[in-house]
Amino acid sequence: MTAEPALLQQLEAYRAGDESAREQIVEQYMPLVRKIASRYAGRGEPLEDLVQVGSIGLVLAIERFDVDRGVKFTTYAVPTIVGEIQRHFRDRAWAVHVPRRMKELSLRLARTIESATADLGRAPTIAELAADTGLEDEEVVEALETYNAYSTRSLSQPLGLGDSEDGTVEDLFGAPEPGYDEVEHGALLETGLAALDEREREIVELRFFEGLTQSEIAARVGISQMHVSRLLRRSLATMRGRLEGAATEQGL
Amino acid sequence: MSSTVRLTIPAKAEYLALTRLVLTGIAMEVPMSEIALADLKLAVTEVCGNAVQHAYMDDPGVVRIVFDVEREAIEVSVEDEGAGPGFPEIDESVLIDGPSESGMGLAIVRAVMDDVVIDEESRPGTVVRMRKQLVGQAF
Numbered sequence: 001m002t003a004e005p006a007l008l009q010q011l012e013a014y015r016a017g018d019e020s021a022r023e024q025i026v027e028q029y030m031p032l033v034r035k036i037a038s039r040y041a042g043r044g045e046p047l048e049d050l051v052q053v054g055s056i057g058l059v060l061a062i063e064r065f066d067v068d069r070g071v072k073f074t075t076y077a078v079p080t081i082v083g084e085i086q087r088h089f090r091d092r093a094w095a096v097h098v099p100r101r102m103k104e105l106s107l108r109l110a111r112t113i114e115s116a117t118a119d120l121g122r123a124p125t126i127a128e129l130a131a132d133t134g135l136e137d138e139e140v141v142e143a144l145e146t147y148n149a150y151s152t153r154s155l156s157q158p159l160g161l162g163d164s165e166d167g168t169v170e171d172l173f174g175a176p177e178p179g180y181d182e183v184e185h186g187a188l189l190e191t192g193l194a195a196l197d198e199r200e201r202e203i204v205e206l207r208f209f210e211g212l213t214q215s216e217i218a219a220r221v222g223i224s225q226m227h228v229s230r231l232l233r234r235s236l237a238t239m240r241g242r243l244e245g246a247a248t249e250q251g252l
Numbered sequence: 253m254s255s256t257v258r259l260t261i262p263a264k265a266e267y268l269a270l271t272r273l274v275l276t277g278i279a280m281e282v283p284m285s286e287i288a289l290a291d292l293k294l295a296v297t298e299v300c301g302n303a304v305q306h307a308y309m310d311d312p313g314v315v316r317i318v319f320d321v322e323r324e325a326i327e328v329s330v331e332d333e334g335a336g337p338g339f340p341e342i343d344e345s346v347l348i349d350g351p352s353e354s355g356m357g358l359a360i361v362r363a364v365m366d367d368v369v370i371d372e373e374s375r376p377g378t379v380v381r382m383r384k385q386l387v388g389q390a391f
Contacts, residue, residue, distance in 0.1 A: 035356055039294060075341075078359035086364070089287055098279035098289050138269055142276045 057084030105143035118214030192239035200235040291364040298357040307334025324387040335376040
């Protein structure tokens with residue numbers, strides 16, 4: 001039990017018809033709402049919206065609080081405010097099961113990793129991925145670690161994003177370019193390059209001999225980075241096919 | 253069927269994220285909604301955060317977290333061995349804009365978990381045991 005005499009007076013006044021008394025209570029308890037709402041930051045909702053929703057909970061608590069039940073108003077108000085904020089999330093996409101969300105995040109990240117790698121010419125950091133996707137650092141780590149660790153999906157399984165050229169999960173996770181190992185085998189490389197058409201050869205040369213990023217190549221050749229990415233992938237597969245055949249012949 | 257995951261962290265704020273990552277890992281195995289996971293993370297962060305902030309004065313010790321995972325519920329116990337204050341109940345100081353959040357954490361934990369027990373019998377040290385039902389809950 002506690003002495004909340006000011007509050008009790010205000011409540012009495014409000015219930016006697018004094019609307020301004022309720023305003024005063026709301027104003028007094030808003031810091032509590034803000035503090036609770038701040039606990040829900042990082043779930044992708046603007047803090048201001050959460051404070052708004054929380055304040056609805058506060059108003060409900062004022063309406064429903066029973067002064068005779070012997071609990072403090074704060075004790076009563078917190079669950080009501082929390083409940084209102086929870087409901088806000090429940091009404092959104094938060095009811096899905098965790099692995100599904102992680103899978104979605106993970107696929108989204110895979111695409112971001114691919115394009116960021118192309119833009120930066122190196123693997124992006126967690127912070128860069130978070131900035132690009134609007135996720136928290138922690139969510140990025142979660143999606144990358146947990147989904148891959150717990151997934152029974154094969155890395156070589158197609159992504160199934162609706163485009164047959166999407167490639168596989170493995171392709172997206174910054175796997176070493178399959179071209180590197182073969183680079184040392186100069187003669188073999190010639191053989192591989194010979195399997196490509198002129199534009200594919202140009203792109204492969206820009207990427208691996210001149211070290212340009214996919215975006216730089218896109219600008220140079222005048223096609224989109226996505227297209228460069230696709231052509232590179234296809235070219236490397238073609239070269240690998242040709243090289244494997246040649247390597248077998250030469251007993252390598 | 254139940255499995256137990258144990259995590260011991262230094263009583264330092266920068267290790268709190270680990271407790272949340274463990275929960276995500278568990279959520280990949282045990283069917284639960286995003287919101288249930290978010291509630292668990294919130295509660296565990298509050299309780300461990302309290303231990304980190306208040307349990308140890310000058311000599312930071314450890315916080316032990318045990319996750320008992322059942323098919324339809326998860327029970328988490330958080331234990332510190334600090335001589336500091338346990339887990340305060342809410343008081344009116346939370347109404348002052350500013351850092352004071354006295355007891356609000358516990359009130360939130362009670363709001364998002366189904367069952368919360370604070371054991372200060374074995375002081376020094378505080379054990380908070382909490383349980384969340386994962387199935388058959390309207391959230």
